[in-house]
Amino acid sequence: VEPSPGQARVSPTLYDVAREAGVSTATVSRVVHGQGSVRPATTRRVLEVIEALGYVPDGAAQSMARRRKEVIGLVPIQARSPDTDVERMGLVFTEEVLRGVESALLPLGWPILLAGPRPAGQGDAYQWLQRMSAKVDGLLITEGFEPAGRLARLAARVPVVLIAGATDVPGIDVVATDNRAGMRELVSHLIKVHGRSRLWYVDGPPDAPDARERRGAFLDALGRHPGARLAGGSAGRFAALSGQHAVREILAAPERPDAVVCANDQTAIGAIRELRAAGTRVPEDMSVTGFDDAYLGALLSPPLTTVHQPMRRLGERACSLLLDRIADPGLPHVTERLSATLVVRESCGCPSVV
Amino acid sequence: VEPSPGQARVSPTLYDVAREAGVSTATVSRVVHGQGSVRPATTRRVLEVIEALGYVPDGAAQSMARRRKEVIGLVPIQARSPDTDVERMGLVFTEEVLRGVESALLPLGWPILLAGPRPAGQGDAYQWLQRMSAKVDGLLITEGFEPAGRLARLAARVPVVLIAGATDVPGIDVVATDNRAGMRELVSHLIKVHGRSRLWYVDGPPDAPDARERRGAFLDALGRHPGARLAGGSAGRFAALSGQHAVREILAAPERPDAVVCANDQTAIGAIRELRAAGTRVPEDMSVTGFDDAYLGALLSPPLTTVHQPMRRLGERACSLLLDRIADPGLPHVTERLSATLVVRESCGCPSVV
């Protein structure tokens, strides 16, 4: 962006208003903020000039003078393999968090500074985070891929709250989801309610903490049910394609599972599609479950049984914590874990609720 | 948010670095921005101090000094009736636009300032827009509900581009979608390919410009096909519930239509669900079509035939226009219309592509 060849667009300043109204800048400021008593007549005159000139106080100058930006930053760290289906999935995920953040910010009326994807040529991820931090009063960072040490360093300069799937960083506030309880419920539902006994697991990317947590919880839960066992497993990347690949493996396997537990919804969607294409009925012949509860799951056919990630509440809590810390940097650090919960729909074999 | 009872969190300033490194602030500034020649030894020393102190230039101060914020604002004007299904629909809509904006911003690396929902007690919508405008170099406003006059006034102070469904505001840049071509294709597809002849239209909210445009285009297109006619119509609000209500009317109507054209996807989803619940097969007994191509449409069963709104490109183009105007405020104003296009899937009666 160049220096502006066209005509200069000059906004009136506080001084312009003051001069025009024949008062001091302090008075104008008082009028603008409706504080400190000003004579009604003066107020009216100033207001008229403001209206006439179309004066709006400059945000940067205000931030500077009151040493507060009144903006909080939201940074999605995109570190999953680029071929992941983020193009579709990542959206919903962040979007829900965003809504939560917005709702926590509503009473204050602060806007959100959203970091775009990190530009190519301009320094590393940490510098990028730093630049963001210089424009806000606090930072909300989603996903847990930036090394803990750096985050802690960042947190020393500006209030930071991490919104994570499963990570737990010492010395900084974290709001995370607890996948274990949800996964336990899911496995037990499949086994006890539907009598499934040969479960197949489709994993997420190995470098994703929550994928690890989900797999761990799955195996753990499965271990608690003597009547059931692991029929097999596939690697995956949280993408619809992963589900399709997995199904091919499943169909070629010596032993056919009676339930496919997927590490996320996208994977489950791919699996269901492929299963049907192969003539296998879902859920009659095979249960399929997802994880995340991306909102389209309810609209699928069959509606997807899954585990709900409280993304919205995650965003909301994280933002509240952040605001608390901005108000009082001395607060002790906390880690909150919101638990994911089973959402029973039809892909597990349960009857339609309609 | 209170003044901070805890220990003050003081960030080092340019002065701290300068003093510590034994140079002037000008030199530090030069080093930070890698411009203006500085002796290598000096550079190294300054860099060390910066690293040691963890110095990061303050965003507000920079904005102020260089008279540029390097941030663009995105404002979703939420004016549709609150009972509309925005909770679910609005999301996807804005989200796609957001991606487009992000991609246009990627080369610059500028973040996006996202206006939250307008807080209750703090002035009217216009004042809220003004406050946003004071924090950015340019404003992208989605939806076309704010009166044109005010927008023009705002545009006089700060570069503004309107992202609209159908509105056309003189004196300011607009990027809009042209729904007509898509609707024409859709109607003609239904009639010519599937031999439908009794179409039922489910409308959107009367105060939405794009709802009006869609209905107009629909009636217009229908008029061009002598063999087909309007079997009836229902009011609606762009919500799934609207589709369900419409279907009840349809089932009670004296004459049964053979196709239901909905003003948006949500409505179509509701219609399909209700139709099925009543035992009517879609698309065998009745074609149902949507409008928008919210991305979940492809995953429904049957996959939804609809008209694609180029939301992402809308965001991208709008942002590009905005950046152009920021670079050169003297540019003539333009209105770009990107046309919506038919997306044939299965709910119209076409065979599965799989």
Added chain:
DNA sequence: CTGTTAGCGCCTTCAA
């Protein structure tokens, strides 16, 4: 009730 006066932290000529 109102005006004066320092900054806030950084950038940027202009000199040296």
Added chain:
DNA sequence: TTGAAGGCGCTAACAG
């Protein structure tokens, strides 16, 4: 190659 100094626009004491 470096330093000095004046703003950028607003706020917030502190005096009147």
